[in-house]
Amino acid sequence: MDSARRDLTTLPKAHLHLHLAGAMRPATLMELAATQGRRLPPELLDPAGARLDVTARRGWSRFQRLYDAAREVLVGPQEVRRLVSEIAQDERAAGSGWVEVQVDPSSYAARLGGLAAGVEVVLDAMAAASADTGVGMALIVAANRTRHPGEAETLARVARRFAGVGVVGFGLSNDETRGRPEEFAKAFRIAREAGLLSVPHAGELRGTRSVVGAVEALHADRLGHGVRAVEDPATMALLAARGVVLEVCPASNVALGVAGAVELVPVRQLRAAGVPVALGADDPLLFRSGLLEQYAAVRDQQGLADEALAGLAADAVRGSAAPTPRRAALLAGIDAWLAAPPAPRTATSPA
Numbered sequence: 418m419d420s421a422r423r424d425l426t427t428l429p430k431a432h433l434h435l436h437l438a439g440a441m442r443p444a445t446l447m448e449l450a451a452t453q454g455r456r457l458p459p460e461l462l463d464p465a466g467a468r469l470d471v472t473a474r475r476g477w478s479r480f481q482r483l484y485d486a487a488r489e490v491l492v493g494p495q496e497v498r499r500l501v502s503e504i505a506q507d508e509r510a511a512g513s514g515w516v517e518v519q520v521d522p523s524s525y526a527a528r529l530g531g532l533a534a535g536v537e538v539v540l541d542a543m544a545a546a547s548a549d550t551g552v553g554m555a556l557i558v559a560a561n562r563t564r565h566p567g568e569a570e571t572l573a574r575v576a577r578r579f580a581g582v583g584v585v586g587f588g589l590s591n592d593e594t595r596g597r598p599e600e601f602a603k604a605f606r607i608a609r610e611a612g613l614l615s616v617p618h619a620g621e622l623r624g625t626r627s628v629v630g631a632v633e634a635l636h637a638d639r640l641g642h643g644v645r646a647v648e649d650p651a652t653m654a655l656l657a658a659r660g661v662v663l664e665v666c667p668a669s670n671v672a673l674g675v676a677g678a679v680e681l682v683p684v685r686q687l688r689a690a691g692v693p694v695a696l697g698a699d700d701p702l703l704f705r706s707g708l709l710e711q712y713a714a715v716r717d718q719q720g721l722a723d724e725a726l727a728g729l730a731a732d733a734v735r736g737s738a739a740p741t742p743r744r745a746a747l748l749a750g751i752d753a754w755l756a757a758p759p760a761p762r763t764a765t766s767p768a
């Protein structure tokens with residue numbers, strides 16, 4: 418049966434899983450690299466996107482090297498401002514009304530004048546880009562789980578200084594096979610006591626233990642990925658009971674070997690178990706696939722109907738840190754999108 422298909426561009430969205438350098442336009446990366454006389458790894462230039470298997474031994478370090486090579490071109494505040502401005506434009510074009518961008522400030526501290534100064538540069542750029550485009554933007558400060566937990570605690574104190582003025586969450590990223598969630602409990606306590614959302618990555622390269630650790634020890638409000646929770650009904654029940662939102666990134670899962678194909682990314686199973694799912698793009702630069710493409714992929718590859726797609730969009734808005742008026746406007750927009758009749762298909766209209 419062919420269900421109604423509305424234009425996904427006009428579906429109001431919140432984008433909750435997006436890394437700063439990973440959101441760069443390929444053309445911007447190439448232009449900056451050329452200006453700076455840098456050679457880029459060929460995988461970053463492939464229009465089909467990078468294909469890696471991060472589940473293989475040393476797989477993550479290959480991915481991390483690509484990401485680091487892209488980040489190298491962000492040499493100062495000017496480049497960060499340009500990147501953030503282009504992110505806002507791209508998100509507006511994809512129908513996003515709210516975007517939360519993750520950054521590990523320690524990766525930029527040397528270039529931007531320190532940890533707190535680096536956060537200020539990004540927040541100033543976000544305020545300007547938001548004013549220009551109307552897209553609400555906020556920052557998630559993310560710690561690197563392969564570093565000493567003390568560094569995460571330092572970052573949590575930096576994040577705390579900007580709680581309520583642009584920083585909305587605290588994350589944990591990098592190689593999940595290194596650094597158990599429990600080791601970062603103190604850092605997350607500092608962040609949560611400041612009112613920040615707990616949004617660690619978990620359940621991408623590791624299964625139940627990592628997911629439960631992030632929920633119990635870090636009191637996760639959301640999980641980056643979390644897809645491996647599907648392996649255990651009790652883990653899904655825990656996520657559903659706590660209302661933990663999973664930031665599921667289909668293109669990333671496929672490109673990195675976490676899922677064999679978009680069909681196998683467990684969007685349906687998670688939602689059927691009562692777990693809220695917010696689609697995210699993770700690193701559009703590396704996977705050549707933005708937020709709109711994630712919605713299109715689950716529609717086309719998993720057969721999700723418009724009602725389910727609207728449900729995913731609403732899950733993202735409810736799981737976001739967007740201020741109440743913006744949340745209400747986005748949710749009302751999603752209802753209106755679904756209430757409007759789909760455009761009739763004609764011979765000339767795209768499928």
Ligand SMILES: [Zn+2]
Nearest residue numbers: 436618641699
């Ligand atoms: Zn991520």
